[in-house]
Amino acid sequence: NAGVTQTPKFRILKIGQSMTLQCTQDMNHNYMYWYRQDPGMGLKLIYYSVGAGITDKGEVPNGYNVSRSTTEDFPLRLELAAPSQTSVYFCASRGRGTGELFFGEGSRLTVL
Amino acid sequence: AQKVTQAQTEISVVEKEDVTLDCVYETRDTTYYLFWYKQPPSGELVFLIRRNSFDEQNEISGRYSWNFQKSTSSFNFTITASQVVDSAVYFCALLASGNTPLVFGKGTRLSVIA
Numbered sequence: 560n561a562g563v564t565q566t567p568k569f570r571i572l573k574i575g576q577s578m579t580l581q582c583t584q585d586m587n588h589n590y591m592y593w594y595r596q597d598p599g600m601g602l603k604l605i606y607y608s609v610g611a612g613i614t615d616k617g618e619v620p621n622g623y624n625v626s627r628s629t630t631e632d633f634p635l636r637l638e639l640a641a642p643s644q645t646s647v648y649f650c651a652s653r654g655r656g657t658g659e660l661f662f663g664e665g666s667r668l669t670v671l
Numbered sequence: 672a673q674k675v676t677q678a679q680t681e682i683s684v685v686e687k688e689d690v691t692l693d694c695v696y697e698t699r700d701t702t703y704y705l706f707w708y709k710q711p712p713s714g715e716l717v718f719l720i721r722r723n724s725f726d727e728q729n730e731i732s733g734r735y736s737w738n739f740q741k742s743t744s745s746f747n748f749t750i751t752a753s754q755v756v757d758s759a760v761y762f763c764a765l766l767a768s769g770n771t772p773l774v775f776g777k778g779t780r781l782s783v784i785a
C-alpha cells in the first residue's frame with residue numbers, strides 16, 4: 560500500500576528558484592492538505608483541497624500555489640524561493656467521514 | 672473558529688514514570704473528531720487515536736490511555752510507565768464538521784530519560 564507519496568524527499572534551492580513538490584495518494588481520498596513544519600515548531604496549513612478542481616488557502620499560503628486537477632495529485636508550487644521557506648513539507652489526505660489524516664513522509668527543503 | 676491548545680511545550684520525565692499530555696480544544700460544532708499524532712525523532716507523523724464527539728468513553732491501548740471530557744473540552748493523553756522510545760513530539764488535533772481542515776495544536780515535546 561503506497562498511501563501518500565511525496566517527492567522529492569530532500570532538495571536544496573537557491574534564492575529565487577522555483578520548484579514543485581509532488582504529492583500523490585492512492586486511497587481515492589477527497590481531502591488533501593499541505594503543511595509546513597519549521598524546525599522545532601508545529602504544523603502550519605499552507606493550502607488544502609476538498610476535491611478535484613477545488614483548492615483553498617490555509618494559514619500560510621503566501622509564496623505558494625497549488626492545483627488539484629485529479630483526485631490523486633496535489634502538487635505544491637514554490638515560486639521565487641526565499642530562505643523563510645526552508646522547512647519540512649508534509650502532504651496529507653483523508654477520506655470523507657473517516658477523519659484520520661494520512662501523512663506522507665515529508666520533503667525537507669532548504670533555500671540558500 | 673476551531674482551536675487546539677497544548678499548553679505544555681516540553682516535558683521531561685525519567686523512564687517508568689507516568690506522564691500526561693494535556694489538550695484543550697475549542698469548537699462550536701456539536702459533531703467533531705479529536706486526534707493524537709506522534710512525531711518521533713525520525714520525523715514521520717504517526718496516527719495514535721481518533722475520538723468522535725459522541726463517544727466520551729476513555730480508551731486504553733497498552734501503556735497509552737486517553738481521557739475525553741466534553742465538560743472541560745479536554746482530550747488528555749497519558750503514557751504509563753514511560754519508555755525512552757516514547758520520546759517524541761505529540762500533537763493533538765481537531766476536525767470539525769464540514770470541509771474545515773484539521774487544526775493542530777503546537778505540540779508537546781516529551782523526553783524520556785533512561
